[in-house]
Amino acid sequence: MSDITDLRAEIRSFVAAELAQQNFAPHCDSWLIGFDPDFSARLGARGLIGLMLPKEFGGRGLGVNERLVVSEELLAAGAPVAAHWFAERQFAPSVLRHGTDAQQQEWLPRVTAGNAWISIGLSEADAGSDLAAIRTRADKVDGGWAITGAKLWSSGAHTAHAIVVLARTGGERHDGLTQFIVRLPNPAVHIRPIPLISGEHHFNEVAFDSSFVPDGDVLGPIGNGWNQAMQELAFERAGPERYLSTLPMLQALLPGLGHSSPTAADLGRCIAEITSFRTINQRVAEQLSAGATASIEIPLLKSLGTSFEQGTVQLALDLVADASRAFPPSDQALALLREAQFQSPGFTIRGGTNEVLRGIISKGLSR
Amino acid sequence: MSQLDWSLTEERLALAKTVLDMSAALDDQLQLALDESGMSWIGIEESEGGSGGDDADLAIAIRALAGQARNASLAETAFVSAWALRQCGHSEASRHIAPAFSTANDLQAVEREGRWWVSGTARQVPATSAAQLALLPIALGDSWHLALLPISSAEIEEEDNLAGEIRTTLRFNSAPAELMLELPAHLNWIDLHARLGLARAIQISGALLAVRDLTVSYARTREQFGKPIAEQQAVAHMLASVAEQALLAEAAVATAISTPGLWNNAIAKSVTSRAARSAAATAHQVHGAMGMSEEYPLGALTTRLWSWAEEGGRAEAWENWIGRRFMEQDQPQLWESIVNPPESRHQ
Structure with a gap:
């Protein structure tokens, strides 16, 4: 327990120093939109990325609860963690589990140093919620594979060192899918930005036209891609970024609120729910770490947490409009609200829509 | 699962x-x-x-x-x-004691001839059929006390909640207390109320698991349009919603059990009370008319959920308490208050 307390103090002191030096301003959804390679590098240099990875790769060989502490502190502070987030969250566990020695030697030290920026290539134009419908294919060629097709909504592909592509190497639906580490930038890969309603650029279309990938960059066994992608999705869906994305906004709106604010109860409800989500998250992380699939609990947590996040935007609008305010919200707070409102439709979509998750839950319950 | x-x-x-x-x-x-x-x-x-x-x-x-x-x-x-x-450093391992810890009490005590005499009304007192004694919180000066009195010394008006559980009004007219115990200085009436709240929260979490399983089982066996209604997407999503609320309630209770205290009790009662409302409504909708039948087991659970959600402090009351306790801090920090609650009063 004291290890956890020490670690929390460590990450907090890092964040406080970064804030004091004005190295970053807090953002909502900072794990998706807060791209800052220097921040990631400084975090990595302090040994605060990939805590669960073995020491030989620069990790600390710690458990899930330690990793959770660091993740939740960074998200709550709105720190710019997007550069290394996907690499640490799902790429590193996958490489550790399925990668070759050479892949582990190459990528894992880079992950812990905060110098592996990875994009995840799953969705396609005709394969969103129905991921097994993907059509991007990889054909065997001399010394490697030629990938043809296009991935959609790939976060950060325009800045990434590599995109992990799920492509068809045979079979149908869930069978015959394989994961490839496609290095970027790459003259054979065409990346087109998809500007969002906020005008910002995070998502991309990534097109492959017989793009060559050497055999050494195949991740895991041929045909095992679906299983690997699902394992990664478990990590993706089960984190505090599913209920803490808007916390910096709520915090920024607090100064000036009257003590008799009618929204006090709403804040109380927020605190109560986040506290409960944290408990679920800890248990789910422990289950995942123990090798269990937590196949119902994870979608339950994500569905609950992201619906909550969406609700906080309405609460924020109420906090702004609170007539008992001593003074109006800061410009920074209003900017965070604007940011959160633009991002909010995505909360319940990314990583699997809540409707898809509820289908998974219902099937699991009926088993 | x-x-x-x-x-x-x-x-x-x-x-x-x-x-x-x-x-x-x-x-x-x-x-x-x-x-x-x-x-x-x-x-x-x-x-x-x-x-x-x-x-x-x-x-x-x-x-x-x-x-x-x-x-x-x-x-x-x-x-x-x-x-x-x-x-209060006291234990009682042979007689049952009913806690009169609802918000609607109006009780006083006076000391006379070396004894304490209690007058006033305790409302919504549970467990009076099993119990021989009632435990009554009474403010004396700056501190809170617990008076232990035989239920038979009160004028008794038996009522029940929606589930038929006994909730009695006890009227005392200068009845002698068997014991008058002083609560430690760090505890007062709200702690007693919150403990009752946690008890109801635990009950809600148990009933919600049963409601979840009953509802899933019904939806799998009840066929309409040629297939189990669980296979209708709208119904499947309702099952997921009930499961979400059951999990949330369980987590809130688990938090309060593993880290006891006023703050987490308040959280447990507010979260479970909302979960109870939501899941009871959804479960009834999945069951259609069948859920309304007295012979079918759903109603015995949902009437309890409805009652327990209101007893021991309803969701809004505890949310308000948490929110005000949070905001009365100097420069309240949301995340810090979640990780290290401002109210660390341990029970």
Whole structure:
């Protein structure tokens, strides 16, 4: 327990120093939109990325609860963690589990140093919620594979060192899918930005036209891609970024609120729910770490947490409009609200829509 | 489905199984079985005539009973009254004590001839059929006290909640207290109320698991349009919604059991009360008319959920308490208050 307390103090002191030096301003959804390679590098240099990875790769060989502490502190502070987030969250566990020695030697030290920026290539134009419908294919060629097709909504592909592509190497639906580490930038890969309603650029279309990938960059066994992608999705869906994305906004709106604010109860409800989500998250992380699939609990947590996040935007609008305010919200707070409102439709979509998750839950319950 | 749980040890699983077996008995026999097996005295030290064990053990038994929709006073007597007495350094391992910890009391006490005499009204007192004594919180000067009185010394007006659980009004007219115990300075009326709230939260979490399983089972077997209604996407999503609320309630209770205190009790009661409302409504909608039938087991659970959601402090009341406690801090920090609550009063 004291290890956890020490670690929390460590990450907090890092964040406080970064804030004091004005190295970053807090953002909502900072794990998706807060791209800052220097921040990631400084975090990595302090040994605060990939805590669960073995020491030989620069990790600390710690458990899930330690990793959770660091993740939740960074998200709550709105720190710019997007550069290394996907690499640490799902790429590193996958490489550790399925990668070759050479892949582990190459990528894992880079992950812990905060110098592996990875994009995840799953969705396609005709394969969103129905991921097994993907059509991007990889054909065997001399010394490697030629990938043809296009991935959609790939976060950060325009800045990434590599995109992990799920492509068809045979079979149908869930069978015959394989994961490839496609290095970027790459003259054979065409990346087109998809500007969002906020005008910002995070998502991309990534097109492959017989793009060559050497055999050494195949991740895991041929045909095992679906299983690997699902394992990664478990990590993706089960984190505090599913209920803490808007916390910096709520915090920024607090100064000036009257003590008799009618929204006090709403804040109380927020605190109560986040506290409960944290408990679920800890248990789910422990289950995942123990090798269990937590196949119902994870979608339950994500569905609950992201619906909550969406609700906080309405609460924020109420906090702004609170007539008992001593003074109006800061410009920074209003900017965070604007940011959160633009991002909010995505909360319940990314990583699997809540409707898809509820289908998974219902099937699991009926088993 | 694997259960999210605070620590389901072999012993606790066996405990839950024993309670489930007992709950097949009739109401009065169930109470007797709980007493004779020592279940009623969990949480009281063996050296003081109790059965030993802790809050988590009790919670397992209370949850199992709630899931069976049985009227037994374990939540009120063992979890609430015995706990309150323990705070005052007192234990009682042979008589049942009903906690009068609702918000609607109006009680006073005066000292005369070396005894305390209690007057006034205690409302919504649970467990008065099983209990011989009532435990009444009374403010004396700056400190809170607990008066222990025979229920028979009151004028009794029996009422019940939606589930038919007894909730009595006790009127005392200068009745002599058997004991007058002073609560430690760090505890007051709100702590007693919150403990009752946590007891109801545990019951809600147990009933919600049962409602979830019943609703899933109904939707899988009930066929319309040529297939089980669970296969209709709209219904499937309702099942998921019930499961979400059951998990959320369980997590809130687990938090309060593993890290006890006023703050987490308030969280547990507010979260479970909302979960109860939401899941009860959804479960009834899935069941259609069948859920309205007295013969079908859903109603015994949902009427309890409705009642328990309001008893021991409703969701809005505790949310308001948490929110105000949070905001009265100098420069309140949301995340810090979640990780290290401003109200660390330990129970």
